[in-house]
Amino acid sequence: MQTLIDLFRTFPGLGNKTAFINRTGIRRFVTSYRDCYDLALRMASLLEQQGVQPGDRVVLWGPNSSWWGVAYWGILVRGAIAVPVDFMSDLARADSIRRLTDAKLVLQSRFKVERIAAGTTLLLEHLPFLLPELPPSSLINEPKPDDIAQLIYTSGTTGNPKGVILTHRNLAANIVQINSQVPIITPEFSFLSLLPLSHMFEQMGGFFTPLYRGATVIYLGALKPSAILEALAEEDVYVIMSVPRLMQLLKTSIERELAEKHLAGVFAKLSRFAEGTSMQARKLLFYPVQRKFGRNFTVFVSGGAPLSPELFAFWFNMGFTVLEGYGLTETAPVLCVNTMQRQVPGSVGPPLPGVELKIEDKEVLARGANVFPGYYQNEEATRAAFSADGWFKTGDLGEIGPDGWLTIKGREKELIVTGAGVNVYPDEVEAVLNKVAGVKEACVIGLDRGGGEEVHAVLLLDHSGTTPDAIIAQANKGLDGMHQITGYTVWKEPEFPKTTTLKIKKFAVKEAIKQGAEEGAATGSRDSLVNLLAKVTGTPVAQIREDSLVVADLGLTSIARLELVNFLEQEYRLDIDDSQIGPQSRVSDVRRIIEKREKLSRKNHYRFWTNAPWARGMRRFWDRVFHYPLYRSFARLEVQGRENLSQIKGPVFFIANHLGYFDQPSVMFALPPELRYSTATAAWAEFFFGDYHGLNRLWRRFTFEYGTLFFNLFPLPQQQGFSAAFRFMGRLADAGINILIFPEGAHTRTGTMQPFQLGLGIMVKELGLPVVPIKIRGSDEVLPPEASFPRSGTISVRFGAPLTFRFEEPAEIVEIARRAVEEL
Structure with missing residues (x-):
């Protein structure tokens, strides 16, 4: 396989085999491989009708669905270049990428409150009505391996995101490399897709790879625990592409259910007992939990952020296989992954076949057919990304063991160098903080007060009553004397700003603190909840107070309440029912619902x-x-x-x-x-x-x-x-x-x-x-x-x-x- 079009041409041979299942939260829609092929050809006709020529850029800004997939393949069939944008991106970022790529067309979603108005735009939700009326394209573009397939824009730690060029060769190579390293996927497999298709980890692992093997991909309308568990109960899921934060959300959901049934103590004892038993014994021991994931569930694939040994152990001790991998958008994206035969906590595994790694000044460097050629229209950034002899500089600090397996220590740009010249890895300090009672989530950054950086903790509290000073004191007991936390800030928003893979945007947290936060005081230069309420109700931000009644003061109608709930579920990935927000609810009450993440136990009467x-x-x-x-x-x-x-x-x-x-x-x-x-x-x-x-x-x-x-x-x-x-x-x-x-x-x-x-x-x-x-x-x-x-x-x-x-x-x-x- 040299190009993605080679993969696309295999679809008709799979006929009525299911390619995609859309679970919108309300309906369930099925798309076969034959339908996907036919609709993609019609999509190419629509693009031609809209004036899109081979080589033009097309922005794809929408939630995961079969229509995203149809649009993507239609773009490639037309010979255009796909520009996926994270659905959770705001209008300013999406429009910035449109301008940077000089996009000919924007495919966006009606589920965004603010949409791109400039240039030619279409709604993804209109494709089911537009495509059946068009003839299939009679021409399928035949790209060369080094032609650009797509541009992926990095999240950007500054205001200037970089466009990663990914060629057909890069993507086809990584598909083959992954399937050589983990050759377990068959057409019977179903993948539960939980991450945005704009992110290369999901796109490669949960889109290209299953389609390469004739498997099925399941999409959810909202990434909330109940939707995930419902899909697991009703679909025959084999694989979940995940990130540590989502695995933590599932863990919390299971623990909450155990606590409600007064089984938390029994579960803890069983977990300790399971540590020395075989995989089959652990599966039998935790059969009630295993059953929730379905009879054929095979593996969690974790990437996008480091997986803590404790989180790995939680799932491993219950008999689940967890494959942690590592890569970057620039490497299309996978460089390493643990194998089905061996999983090592804290390690991201050996390099894929055809991938070369080396360590230079503690930094991981990579080489292979999956490594990108450079950044779009940015020669300076491209030169800086490669060593003189052509190795890609990942920016990650790591170690390669005697067995060739890689361990990632952290991002080079996030490394804290104290005034004493000591290197502190924030991830290691966060792992200690997140175990301390009273901490909902912690972020550790380096703040330069003159004379070197200090280890500064930013705390999201769980409102259990534990004071920040007590939290820091407890954490410092578990840290080496040279790695002590010397300052803290309490974060007052319901969540930290997150990337598409749910990693904390540390640069955004750092900027917010630099712009006026005082130690021990509230931070947050932007209140996402208030902005969301303003968009849904049409009330100016300045008029929204914590004690505002969302119905009487903000004018939230019963129907707008549904819209608000949908946005809250998307933004914060939580379970919430519109009945939780009533006439007496204030903005502060909505904030409390988000912070507590408590699922409403409501008896319904649907039979x-x-x-x-x-x-x-x-x-x-x-x-x-x-x-x-x-x-x-x-x-x-x-x-x-x-x-x-x-x-x-x-x-x-x-x-x-x-x-x-x-x-x-x-x-x-x-x-x-x-x-x-x-x-x-x-x-x-x-x-x-x-x-x-x-x-x-x-x-x-x-x-x-x-x-x-x-x-x-x-x-x-x-x-x-x-x-x-x-x-x-x-x-x-x-x-x-x-x-x-x-x-x-x-x-x-x-x-x-x-x-x-x-x-x-x-x-x-x-x-x-x-x-x-x-x-x-x-x-x-x-x-x-x-x-x-x-x-x-x-x-x-x-x-x-x-x-x-x-x-x-x-x-x-x-x-x-x-x-x-x-x-x-």
């Missing part, structure tokens, strides 16, 4: 089993012997527009006006049986679960139990808790179940249709389902809202033609849908 074959059979029987005879004793049903139902392909939203309690059975009996018994109905959650007491509460609970079983109802809240409802509706749609909803939210009292709730637009947008409008007449005459007993009458149900939405925003969807119902 997917009501769609099982036996439950459908029960409804068929009960309708025939009871519901339909009872319905016909009061109502004569007239049905129009049934021919429109023949156009339905797959699950849809049925939406209807709402006159009374006879609406739902009228629609159901108007539907043909094959649709009737594969349709669930959204019902007002607060009707069943409001603040009711006594017999009223018992009656409403009985109606819920009866309704879920015999009418296939599910609760849809109008005040809070939408997140869980959306996920349940997504699960219904994935199973081919239609959804009936009454978007007015309540019965009309006048016969005139009320405004539709905005939530309908968000549901349609997120679930991606067509909408079938329905007009009901006469049900309010049969059972008026204020009546306690029905009377005889005629009810008519008219079905409209299905509506398909593409680029419309939620408010526009709501208006079009309402007009369609009204015009029936």
Whole structure:
């Protein structure tokens, strides 16, 4: 394999084998290798239509998904150069990269609050609608091995990021090198992708490598513990590409669950016992945890940052294989990795086949076909990156053992040289600090006060009450006298600024402290939470205070609350439900939710089993012997527009006006049986679960139990808790179940249709389902809202033609849908 196009040409031969699975948090979408190949050719046609020529740069700024992959391959097929940008980058950085590369086109996401407006832009979320309308490109670019495939911009410790040139030769070489060193991947493997595809560690390990072997890649909508554990439970995952911080988050999630079950002490004893046992014995000993990762889970691959021996031991002692690797963007990216046969804590393993390493002045130097040719339009930086004899200078300090295995000591630019001339590695001091009670996370930097640097600790506290002075004193007991911490600062934001691989941006922390932080006082030149609230609510930053009520003072609507939760989950990688942010919540309360990272234990009332074959059979029987005879004793049903139902392909939203309690059975009996018994109905959650007491509460609970079983109802809240409802509706749609909803939210009292709730637009947008409008007449005459007993009458149900939405925003969807119902 000489180029990535050689890899791309293998896709048609894999046919319907699954290449990508998108788990959006609401829906699950599958893309085969054949589909990926076809869509990439159509993507190339779209790029040609947009004026993109071979050699042009195309910025790719979006979250991980199959559409990111389709866009990437389409760029290469066109002969253009991909410029992936971390989705979490702000607008200023993304637009800076657009200018630096003179990009012809920007592919960005609607999930960014601020988007690039200059030049030609397209939304990645529009590709599902744009590509099917275009013919596949008849031409596939045939690059030379040394042609540029992509430009990756480094995070940059100054304001000037450097564009790393990666050629087809670099990338193809590293794919082959990795698969030679770890030859375990087969087409049965599924990779859980947790890191941004803009980062070369994920791109090589979790994109190119699985596709090279015909394996499957699973993408998540948000990198939060619950989404990861759900994917592990529902998908057959073999490999997780991870970084230490994510492995720590999973560790914390497991420990929290053990603590809730009062099993933490037992777990600790078992871990100590497991240290001297075989891998198979450890797997059996920790079977309850192993089971959470699936029957075929094989390996964690860790990179992007040093893996602490303690974190390695946590997973290793439970019978998990952890392969730590090392590399840089400039080396495409992998240089070393532990092997399946041997894993050494603290070591990043031997070099890959074809990679040469040497140590010069304690710095690791590398050479091989995977090493980049230089920085884009930056000859000065390129010259500085290579030694006189052509070795790449990594900037990392390390040691190569007698067995050829590499150990990384730290970054050269982060090394602290004290006034006494002692070299202090910040990572080693941080490892001590992070074990001290009261520390949520620590960052160690060198501050020059004149006469050499001091070892300065920046502390993110866990609010347990331990004082910073006590923390520093405890840490210094575990440090050599020459490596003592001599100063500290308390960081007041919920999190440290992080890179795409969740490493602390030490240069940003250092800058913030230099700009006015006092020892023992708050820091933070930028409050990311306040900025996020400002973007979502439209409130000026200056008007947002810690005691501001997010609803009353900032104007956070119930729908905007969902948007805020999505951004918080993306930004802080935590589990949060929109019901945790209510009318009485203040900015300080939101900050506390982020800091504590406590998952809300909330009982929901969603029952997917009501769609099982036996439950459908029960409804068929009960309708025939009871519901339909009872319905016909009061109502004569007239049905129009049934021919429109023949156009339905797959699950849809049925939406209807709402006159009374006879609406739902009228629609159901108007539907043909094959649709009737594969349709669930959204019902007002607060009707069943409001603040009711006594017999009223018992009656409403009985109606819920009866309704879920015999009418296939599910609760849809109008005040809070939408997140869980959306996920349940997504699960219904994935199973081919239609959804009936009454978007007015309540019965009309006048016969005139009320405004539709905005939530309908968000549901349609997120679930991606067509909408079938329905007009009901006469049900309010049969059972008026204020009546306690029905009377005889005629009810008519008219079905409209299905509506398909593409680029419309939620408010526009709501208006079009309402007009369609009204015009029936």
